[in-house]
Amino acid sequence: MGAIFDNLIESRAYSIRLCTNMSSRDQSAAADLTPLSPAVFHILLSLGGGERHGYAIKREIAARSRGKLKLGPGVLYGSINKMLDLGLIEESADRPDAHLDDERRRYYRITPYGRKVAQAEAVRMRELVQLAAARFGVPRHA
Amino acid sequence: MRDTPFSLKLYRWFLRLYPAGFRENYAGAMEREFRDELAESSGVWALAALWIRLLADLAVSIPVQVSREVFQDLQYTLRLWASRPWHAGFAITALAIGIGANTGVFSVVNALLVRSLPFHEPDRLALLHQFIPPHDSAKQFHDWRQRSTYLTDAALFEENDANLGGMRVGSRAHVAQTSWNFFSVLGTQPVLGSGFAADEDVDGTGWGLPGRNALAVIGYGLWQQLFGGDPKVLGATIRIDGNQLTIVGVAPPGFDYPGKAVLWKPAAFSHGNNGWGIIARLKPGITWPQARAAFAVEVERLSPKLGGIDNSNLRPSITSLQDGLAGPVKNASLMFMGAVVLVLLIACTNVANLLIARTADRAAELSIRSALGASRARLARQLLTECLLLSFVATLAGLVIAYWTTSLAVKIEPPPLGAQSYSILDGRVLAFTLMVSVITALALGVLPSLYVGRIHALRSRSSSRTRGSRLVRQSLVAAQVMLTMILLAASLCLGRAFVHLMGIDRGYDVRGVVTVSVSLDGTTHQMDKRQLPYFEEVLDRIRSLPGVRTASATEFLPLYAFGFVGGPFGLDGRPAKLNSSMLPILSGYFQTMGGRILYGREFTEAEVRSGAKVAVVNERFAAGFGAPEDAVGHQLTIGRETPWKIVGIVKGMEYETDPTLANSNQVFIPSATPGSFFSTFVARVDGRAQDQLAVIRDAIQSVDPQVPVFGVKTMQQRLDEVFAGPKFYRTAVWFFAGFALLLAVLGIYGIVSYAVVQRTQEMGVRMALGTTPVRLRGMLLRQGLLMIAAGAIPGIAGARLTGRFLESLMDGAKPIDMAASVGLVLLFALVASTSIWAATRRITRLDIIAILRTE
Numbered sequence: 001m002g003a004i005f006d007n008l009i010e011s012r013a014y015s016i017r018l019c020t021n022m023s024s025r026d027q028s029a030a031a032d033l034t035p036l037s038p039a040v041f042h043i044l045l046s047l048g049g050g051e052r053h054g055y056a057i058k059r060e061i062a063a064r065s066r067g068k069l070k071l072g073p074g075v076l077y078g079s080i081n082k083m084l085d086l087g088l089i090e091e092s093a094d095r096p097d098a099h100l101d102d103e104r105r106r107y108y109r110i111t112p113y114g115r116k117v118a119q120a121e122a123v124r125m126r127e128l129v130q131l132a133a134a135r136f137g138v139p140r141h142a
Numbered sequence: 143m144r145d146t147p148f149s150l151k152l153y154r155w156f157l158r159l160y161p162a163g164f165r166e167n168y169a170g171a172m173e174r175e176f177r178d179e180l181a182e183s184s185g186v187w188a189l190a191a192l193w194i195r196l197l198a199d200l201a202v203s204i205p206v207q208v209s210r211e212v213f214q215d216l217q218y219t220l221r222l223w224a225s226r227p228w229h230a231g232f233a234i235t236a237l238a239i240g241i242g243a244n245t246g247v248f249s250v251v252n253a254l255l256v257r258s259l260p261f262h263e264p265d266r267l268a269l270l271h272q273f274i275p276p277h278d279s280a281k282q283f284h285d286w287r288q289r290s291t292y293l294t295d296a297a298l299f300e301e302n303d304a305n306l307g308g309m310r311v312g313s314r315a316h317v318a319q320t321s322w323n324f325f326s327v328l329g330t331q332p333v334l335g336s337g338f339a340a341d342e343d344v345d346g347t348g349w350g351l352p353g354r355n356a357l358a359v360i361g362y363g364l365w366q367q368l369f370g371g372d373p374k375v376l377g378a379t380i381r382i383d384g385n386q387l388t389i390v391g392v393a394p395p396g397f398d399y400p401g402k403a404v405l406w407k408p409a410a411f412s413h414g415n416n417g418w419g420i421i422a423r424l425k426p427g428i429t430w431p432q433a434r435a436a437f438a439v440e441v442e443r444l445s446p447k448l449g450g451i452d453n454s455n456l457r458p459s460i461t462s463l464q465d466g467l468a469g470p471v472k473n474a475s476l477m478f479m480g481a482v483v484l485v486l487l488i489a490c491t492n493v494a495n496l497l498i499a500r501t502a503d504r505a506a507e508l509s510i511r512s513a514l515g516a517s518r519a520r521l522a523r524q525l526l527t528e529c530l531l532l533s534f535v536a537t538l539a540g541l542v543i544a545y546w547t548t549s550l551a552v553k554i555e556p557p558p559l560g561a562q563s564y565s566i567l568d569g570r571v572l573a574f575t576l577m578v579s580v581i582t583a584l585a586l587g588v589l590p591s592l593y594v595g596r597i598h599a600l601r602s603r604s605s606s607r608t609r610g611s612r613l614v615r616q617s618l619v620a621a622q623v624m625l626t627m628i629l630l631a632a633s634l635c636l637g638r639a640f641v642h643l644m645g646i647d648r649g650y651d652v653r654g655v656v657t658v659s660v661s662l663d664g665t666t667h668q669m670d671k672r673q674l675p676y677f678e679e680v681l682d683r684i685r686s687l688p689g690v691r692t693a694s695a696t697e698f699l700p701l702y703a704f705g706f707v708g709g710p711f712g713l714d715g716r717p718a719k720l721n722s723s724m725l726p727i728l729s730g731y732f733q734t735m736g737g738r739i740l741y742g743r744e745f746t747e748a749e750v751r752s753g754a755k756v757a758v759v760n761e762r763f764a765a766g767f768g769a770p771e772d773a774v775g776h777q778l779t780i781g782r783e784t785p786w787k788i789v790g791i792v793k794g795m796e797y798e799t800d801p802t803l804a805n806s807n808q809v810f811i812p813s814a815t816p817g818s819f820f821s822t823f824v825a826r827v828d829g830r831a832q833d834q835l836a837v838i839r840d841a842i843q844s845v846d847p848q849v850p851v852f853g854v855k856t857m858q859q860r861l862d863e864v865f866a867g868p869k870f871y872r873t874a875v876w877f878f879a880g881f882a883l884l885l886a887v888l889g890i891y892g893i894v895s896y897a898v899v900q901r902t903q904e905m906g907v908r909m910a911l912g913t914t915p916v917r918l919r920g921m922l923l924r925q926g927l928l929m930i931a932a933g934a935i936p937g938i939a940g941a942r943l944t945g946r947f948l949e950s951l952m953d954g955a956k957p958i959d960m961a962a963s964v965g966l967v968l969l970f971a972l973v974a975s976t977s978i979w980a981a982t983r984r985i986t987r988l989d990i991i992a993i994l995r996t997e
């Protein structure tokens with residue numbers, strides 16, 4: 001009986017476990033995360049070109065997909081939140097010149113792991129494209 | 143733009159639906175983007191398109207984010223539990239017992255008192271108790287019911303066990319004879335054929351008139367069992383106690399009123415039959431209070447006409463059918479509901495106490511998390527998630543306990559109707575469980591969450607933060623002491639009532655008595671009026687068995703007080719003040735049962751065989767006319783019957799199980815036609831009575847295999863069965879009280895040992911200044927006992943109130959007296975002192991130097 005309370009009281013080793021998978025990230029092969037959702041892949045593509053804030057990412061994706069992929073703010077920041085947890089991207093402390101910047105904006109950049117994952121996704125897509133080309137041929141004007 | 147503020151406000155409101163963690167990080171950016179997009183979209187259509195896109199986005203992303211955070215909280219909780227498995231296991235067990243017991247008992251309460259009966263408008267159906275309207279003839283009864291001012295209809299019924307023909311071995315079935323309108327009063331239509339028609343109930347004795355009322359509606363189960371569900375069953379005959387009845391209908395499945403009956407036949411009314419029960423339906427527009435008032439007037443008006451019997455000990459009443467059926471189980475189940483609610487409350491206070499202790503223990507971690515940006519709401523929700531998970535797991539485990547509780551309840555107090563089965567798989571029961579589970583979680587979570595709020599506010603590690611939580615925890619322990627006290631007092635109350643019940647001098651000795659019942663109804667022995675020779679032959683065989691000392695038979699066995707026959711017996715023409723029960727027996731009955739003959743003797747075999755008019759009366763009857771011994775040789779009289787000569791006075795036998803009805807007048811006469819309805823052989827044997835059961839049963843069956851033999855039990859088994867209910871209540875309440883005491887001890891131990899840890903430095907300083915460890919422990923003991931006293935004093939007051947409540951619920955229960963209250967407080971003080979002393983043993987091992995060095 002006493003053991004319950006002694007255990008309770010004496011265990012004063014406070015451990016803080018943040019809810020990220022930082023440790024497991026390195027072991028897991030980048031390919032394990034593929035296939036990526038279109039939103040995640042497009043965000044990685046955008047950040048591959050340098051640091052961006054959320055709104056800039058969104059506009060770039062819309063432009064790249066010729067308006068076909070318009071990420072709503074909830075989906076965009078939901079994806080960013082998840083990618084931060086997975087360690088694909090990180091928040092950047094560097095800010096552009098103060099007069100160009102809005103303090104409330106958060107900037108993100110791709111991590112080396114994020115690059116590997118994006119590469120793995122590209123490889124996966126290339127294999128798909130090659131397979132499709134072998135089966136159906138590639139038309140001159142898509 | 144006029145819309146801007148409104149659109150922004152609306153969007154802000156939507157953003158609040160995201161979980162706190164996500165909102166803190168991204169709400170600002172999202173709002174900022176919204177402003178940008180809003181600025182870019184000009185015109186109503188663009189604005190509408192923007193909102194459509196945004197709403198779709200919100201609808202997709204909010205559920206994803208919420209479930210994500212909840213999942214994280216769950217993971218975190220499971221890790222926490224894994225690091226302290228004892229702690230989690232204890233909390234889950236305590237809550238599971240609390241929730242499980244509540245669910246189990248509620249399923250009984252629900253079946254008996256809440257779920258409506260399977261009849262038409264069941265809340266308008268009434269049972270009339272201890273009152274029978276005019277019933278000497280069918281016309282008399284039907285005239286009465288048609289003239290009633292407050293009843294739209296009423297039906298009489300009489301229940302009996304009877305011999306069922308058509309089975310391979312002689313078997314018994316519960317049957318009812320009813321006035322013809324029985325099914326229409328209940329509003330039940332047979333699934334096949336019809337109920338009875340007007341005038342199919344007749345005037346006559348016994349089974350009535352062949353050709354007029356030799357009809358039957360059979361139960362659905364019996365139809366399946368005997369006729370394989372054949373729809374051509376109508377017109378077939380069935381033999382009951384040797385009478386051929388023509389089947390006119392089949393009752394719907396599950397219909398078994400009254401008393402699990404399987405067959406109904408039209409009644410035969412005869413003068414002097416007082417075995418009727420009465421069910422009625424209130425007139426439309428008549429309320430229950432109006433019905434009760436009208437009933438009281440009617441009882442007043444009719445009672446002088448009811449045969450001149452002394453009715454002073456009758457308490458006629460009208461109740462709803464549901465209450466009437468629940469009867470004594472109603473009180474017991476309500477009492478139980480109270481007990482299990484207390485148990486759950488105690489379990490909740492205890493687990494809340496543990497959670498607060500652990501939250502205090504984690505204060506540093508929580509302040510760091512909060513400093514890292516976790517919001518107060520986020521931390522509180524994490525705690526609440528833990529409580530919900532705790533309560534959810536406990537509920538799952540509790541359902542197993544509940545299932546076990548209900549199956550136990552079915553054995554102890556079977557429901558009066560098949561349709562009232564106790565089941566936890568009932569919408570209302572499951573909703574109740576869910577509600578209990580959620581309330582438990584909130585009750586557990588609210589105090590620790592408040593505490594988290596304070597940590598967040600202070601963001602410091604000063605020692606003052608623990609003082610408030612200590613006060614809260616001490617109050618919780620005091621509350622727990624109070625609730626436990628009430629439960630302990632209730633268990634003491636019921637325990638005493640039970641000891642009293644079992645300790646009553648019943649006037650016979652149960653040890654070494656074997657009982658076996660037979661019924662001769664419908665057998666050749668009854669047809670040929672040769673019941674007595676059959677009994678004599680059986681008794682000869684039993685008596686010749688090795689190990690059997692004496693044997694006899696009776697038409698009524700003690701503890702089975704139903705279907706009694708009796709009346710206003712008197713001595714030499716002077717009537718007794720109270721009615722007497724008439725108990726037909728064979729010779730050697732008192733010797734076999736271990737009864738005590740005070741004066742005179744019991745019947746001889748010759749007297750029974752010749753049908754001599756002799757009687758034995760109990761001491762109480764005789765004492766009503768002067769000195770008991772003087773009654774021997776006098777005449778036992780009733781009406782114009784030939785008087786019996788009293789040959790013996792005996793210590794009465796306790797025939798009733800209800801102590802309030804005990805000690806009535808009893809008149810024993812020789813049984814002339816044993817085996818009508820049924821009679822029971824009794825035999826006193828050497829050695830263990832169980833070992834002789836089979837031998838005696840076989841000896842009885844060897845005389846005539848066609849005679850149904852049942853109730854093969856020792857007298858001790860019968861006693862145990864009859865008192866299984868009270869015994870179970872006592873045991874269960876003792877278990878709950880013991881469980882509560884254990885929880886209280888754990889609570890006290892926990893808070894005191896926690897206090898020792900919190901105040902280690904203070905203790906070290908005091909010891910350095912010369913205080914001995916024993917004195918320090920004494921100081922903590924005093925403080926701990928103050929906390930106990932704070933709970934014990936209201937506890938005693940609550941216990942005495944509970945005692946009064948129990949007194950009104952259970953026969954024989956009395957509120958605890960002063961001595962018992964003091965005893966309880968002392969017990970508690972002793973248990974608490976022991977656990978405080980054990981919790982402070984750490985003090986003796988304190989290293990003063992090490993403590994002072996850290997200062």
